[in-house]
Amino acid sequence: MTKTLHDVRAFLLDMDGVIYAGTEPLPGAREFVTLLQEEGIPFLFLTNNSSRTPGQYVEKLAGLGIHVDEGRVFTSALATAAWLRKRAPEGAAVLTIGERGIREALLEQGFRLVDDHAAADYVVVGFDSQFTYAKAKEAVFAIRRGAPFIATNTDVTLPTEEGLAPGAGSIVAMIETAAGVKATVIGKPEPGIFQLALARLGTKPEETAIVGDRYETDIVGGHRAGLKTIGVLCGVTTAEQFAAANPPPDWIFEDLADLLKAWRRPRS
Numbered sequence: 001m002t003k004t005l006h007d008v009r010a011f012l013l014d015m016d017g018v019i020y021a022g023t024e025p026l027p028g029a030r031e032f033v034t035l036l037q038e039e040g041i042p043f044l045f046l047t048n049n050s051s052r053t054p055g056q057y058v059e060k061l062a063g064l065g066i067h068v069d070e071g072r073v074f075t076s077a078l079a080t081a082a083w084l085r086k087r088a089p090e091g092a093a094v095l096t097i098g099e100r101g102i103r104e105a106l107l108e109q110g111f112r113l114v115d116d117h118a119a120a121d122y123v124v125v126g127f128d129s130q131f132t133y134a135k136a137k138e139a140v141f142a143i144r145r146g147a148p149f150i151a152t153n154t155d156v157t158l159p160t161e162e163g164l165a166p167g168a169g170s171i172v173a174m175i176e177t178a179a180g181v182k183a184t185v186i187g188k189p190e191p192g193i194f195q196l197a198l199a200r201l202g203t204k205p206e207e208t209a210i211v212g213d214r215y216e217t218d219i220v221g222g223h224r225a226g227l228k229t230i231g232v233l234c235g236v237t238t239a240e241q242f243a244a245a246n247p248p249p250d251w252i253f254e255d256l257a258d259l260l261k262a263w264r265r266p267r268s
C-alpha cells in the first residue's frame with residue numbers, strides 16, 4: 001500500500017526543533033501553521049516540556065509571528081493532569097516536582113498540591129529547575145509508602161544555550177533509583193499523550209501525522225500510537241540517523257518549508 005501525504009487529515013506538531021530553535025523560528029513554521037489555519041486542518045502543538053503553561057507557549061509563538069489560542073497547545077503537563085483525572089478521586093493530594101506548567105494543569109483538574117509525603121496520594125514528577133534533595137526525599141518517601149508515581153516525560157537532557165542540561169528524565173531516574181519503583185510515563189514516546197491529543201483533535205491515529213525532530217520520542221511514539229510519522233532535519237536527529245532507524249519515519253523533510261512544498265504539490 002502506498003502512502004501519500006494527502007491521506008493525512010490532521011497534524012501534531014512538536015515545537016522545539018520543528019517550529020523554533022531557542023528563540024529563532026525555523027524555516028516554513030509560520031507559513032505551514034497559516035496553511036493549516038486557512039484550510040481548517042485540525043492540528044495541535046505537542047510538547048514533552050511540562051514546565052510552561054499553554055498561555056506561556058501562546059506568547060512565545062506570538063513572538064515568532066504564529067498566532068494561535070491556548071487550546072492549540074498540548075503539553076505533557078496537560079496530558080498528565082488529564083490522565084490522572086481519569087484515575088484519581090476528585091480533590092486527591094498530589095506531591096509535585098515541577099514548574100508552573102504542571103502545577104497549574106493539576107490545579108485546573110481539581111487536584112490539591114502538597115509538599116509533605118505524609119499527605120500525598122500521588123507523586124507527579126516533571127522538569128523542575130528548582131529541584132532539590134529535599135524535594136526528592138519527600139517524593140521517595142511518598143512512593144515508598146505506596147503513592148503511585150507518574151512522570152510527565154523522561155527526556156534525559158534539555159538543550160540550553162550553554163549545552164545539554166539535565167532534563168525531567170534525569171530527575172525521574174534519581175527518584176526511581178531511590179524508590180525502587182518505575183514511573184508511569186505520560187509524555188512521548190509513551191502512548192498516553194498521543195491518545196489524549198487524538199481525543200482532543202477528534203481524529204483517528206492513521207489519518208493523523210506527528211511532525212518531529214527527535215526520533216526516540218516523536219517518531220517512535222507516533223509509530224507506537226499508530227500515527228503517520230514525519231521527521232524533520234532541522235532539529236536533533238540527522239538524516240543518517242533517520243535513515244538507519246527502524247522503523248524509519250514515513251516521510252522525511254528538511255523542515256516545514258520543505259513539507260509545505262510537498263503538501264502543495266498537486267495530487268497524482
Ligand SMILES: [Mg+2]
Nearest residue numbers: 014016017213
Ligand atoms: Mg523537538
